[in-house]
Amino acid sequence: MKQRKPEFIRGARANVPVAASAMAYGSVLGVLASQKGLGWLDMMYMNTAVFAGAAQFVMVDMWSSHMPIFEMTLAVLVINLRYLLIGASLDPLFSGKRLLHKIGMMHLVADENWAVTMSEQRRGSASTWFLFGGGVFLYMAWSSGTLIGLLGGGFIKRPEDYALDFAFTAVFTALAVGVWRGKSDVIPWVVAGGAALLTHHFLPGKWYIVAGGLAGALSAMIGPCEAEVDGEVEGEENAAGY
Structure with missing residues (x-):
């Protein structure tokens, strides 16, 4: 327990910058939900059961009186198929952990x-x-933002006028910079972006998210592995006389 609490707090603190942005674009979701007639209990249930920003935006956008449950x-x-790839990338972190621990986290x-x-x-x-400390902190920030937007939806008719919709783009741009590893990422990122653009052009819906993720992962x-790329760079530097 002594190790859990410091790690939990450290994870929460590390996510403070992105949590601020999550609260901002969460408020946009709240405004849209207010315009669709959702209540705060609906919003909190959605945040707790789904907790996936992009998916929640789609759910609210599709929300209507006839409730297209299957389509939604x-x-x-x-x-959310991308979480298959996210989960796979976290496998080393969860190695040796119990199933209930994995599910909860x-x-x-x-x-x-x-x-x-x-x-x-x-x-x-x-x-x-x-990881869990960051998740809890993000959940609190996201839920606070959606509730603020929901309760203030009557006062903010057009979130884009306040650039709140740009927060979503800004935070993921910052995250992309944070996970960039250098030369070894160039090809997978280009392949992922190209696959996503092509899929978005030819297929309806959100399949471009899955296509981009799978294409980048396969690439x-x-x-070449990261060690090979690093070896090539080192060899180039040695050849140049450094």
């Missing part, structure tokens, strides 16, 4: 605390409680 479920499933894994944890893992100082698997 399918759309959320497609968007993974429910609060979001793109933001995952990216922060992966950056910490490369320094060899991440843990499941670090990284079959491409």
